[in-house]
Amino acid sequence: MNFKYKLFAYMFNFFKFFSFSRKDVFFILDKKSSFNGNSKFIKDELCKRGNFRYHCLSKEEFSFRQVKSLSSIIKKIFTLLNFFFIKPYKLSKSKYVFLNDNFFPLAYMNFKKDVIIFQLWHAPGAFKKFGISVVQDKNLKDLIKLSNNNVYLSVSSKNVSEFYQEAFGVSKDKILNFGVPRIDYYFDKKYNNENNKKHIRGNLEKKYPEIKGKKIILYAPTFREHEKKNKDILNNFDFNRFNACLGDEFSLIFKSHPKIKTPSIEGGIDLTNYSDEKELLLISDILITDYSSLMIEFSILLKPIIFYPFDLYHYLKNERGFYFDYNKVPGPIAKNTNELVEIIKNNDFDFDLIKTFVKENYDFLDNNSSKRIVDFVLDSNKHSR
Template identity: 45%
Template sequence: MYLKHKIFGKLFNFFTKLPIDNNLISFIVDSNESFSGNLEYIKDEFEKRGNFNFNFYYKDKLSLDSLKKLATSKYIFLNDNFFPFAFMKCNNQTTVIQLWHAPGAFKKFGGSVENASMLKMISNNTDYLITSSKHIENYYSEAFQIDKSKIKPLGLPRADYYFKNHDVDKLRDNFNKEYGVDSSKKIILYAPTFRENEEFNNVFNYLDLEKFNKRLSDEYVLVLRLHPKIKKFYSSEISVNGDYVDCSDYKNEQELLLLSDILITDYSSIMIEFGLLNKPIIFFAYDLENYLSNERGFYLDYKKDLPGPIVYTSDELIECIDEGIDSSNLDSFVKTQFDEINGNASKRIVDFVLNEGEKNG
């Protein structure tokens, strides 16, 4: 695998001898879907500033023309790891910015849980890592093996979505029609994460749907959004009976968060983004002790620092929803994950990049 990355690096480095195009911005993507988050918001913001040209370099396609554009770009943006960067030596007039796709800091990742030598090499060739808060700087420095001076807490670009004018009533009407949902019912979104231990991936072994619906279905509808790796652990036939609505393939996750009234999750970072909406979150951690012992762990104290109650059984979950959810810790938690909550993250990032570009030009 390293050989493949090294060959890519050599090809890239050959083209860096060519002149830099000061109006060219490259985005490294792996699919059309990967462009729909942070990168799209950054592109939109650049388009407001001037006559820039954009190059999309697809990780899984070797295009010499696109590679040449990548090597001669003024700015390169990433949203995920790109391992060839360990061997790529950009022109000193090029600025490389890692936006990262996940908000805040919850589950440990990268250099916090695995061999970090490759990540260190990548970070040496990265100019800036954008995070959502100064409070998580130490975690990201460890995860990326990057010097703190390169970390800039400017925000999460795609979080700007929640501050735009959305016709929520129209979105909900469309949702109701597509899935046959009663408009009078509130939406409970259940978004469990994937476990390495297969025993705990079938959530319906732990969530009693019959009890859940008997107690709550007059007021709520349960909407399920499964991690792609979990699908094989449950039977879709259950949804045919109307016990829940399967939205695992719903294209716009942010729209789904916007429409939901309550989030049930466990160890998923989706809760950080949902927290921006100031709506209740419940943590259904039926396998917590096993997860703490055998999975990658957390940057925070799971039992003390979460922005919502933790429940361990179906009965506790149902009772929590029926009696009222304690969200008293939500505001303080969100403030540790986001320094500024105003919908201007993309603007701050582009302002910073352009100003730094002027200094280094």
């Protein structure tokens, strides 16, 4: 695996010597579809500031998954040539680099001192553990630290700074309290207004007329490291029972983590492949989740959240664990579908608990996170290494 990282880095280090005009912006993404998150809002803000050239790289291009036929092999060869030659060249011409995940070739890349590398990550707050917090292998820990050696990152609240410092292995001065760009969406009247919500709902109702006139419950579980446990997600949710009890008033939308392969669902609308999860959060009346960081995002809308950790003991023992006591989540915890139904029927929600949670996880409740980050990045003369 290190060979791929080093090859990319060596090509970059070579092209760097021939790159004299470096004004470009480069986005490094975990997957192409994730551009709708923080990266989009950073690009939108940069577009207001000047005429930059933008380039993008997806870590999916590293992978050989789904390469089965001869045509897909040929296509993959061209993708890899582009990845290991064209992309390093374009990156060498870039002055501003944004990531939303770890990118290990950075460990072997020698950037010029005026280049700013900014980690956007993909979630606010700190809920389930990630990065170095869950890695056991010392070599991998060292690789993560080395790849983040020159990286700045922003957090949603000073209360979570120490968790990000641990997870990324960075020094305290690299962590900035500017907020999370994608949160701007919920405070921007261009998006969060009644007409836009009606528009989003209207598009869904055309495809799924059964949701018309009903409140929307979004069930958004996260993935497990063990494949069998991912299959248990659907096995432990009684869609038929849920609809029999609540179907007259509510429609259930299911959106699993992209890493989970889900079969067809009876009794729920599967929107796992919906392109923009922020839209679903905006129009949903209730969120049901287990360990997903979406709940931190949804909390700022001050709408009910129900937690359904049917495998909590396993998750604590064998998976990632959490940065805080799970019993302190901002909503009721259900152990089975019957309890979920009763919580919803009884409207059993503590909104003061949600408000307190929001205060702990957000220092800024505005649509200026992208602006604060871009202000910092463009004022790069003060931050050059």
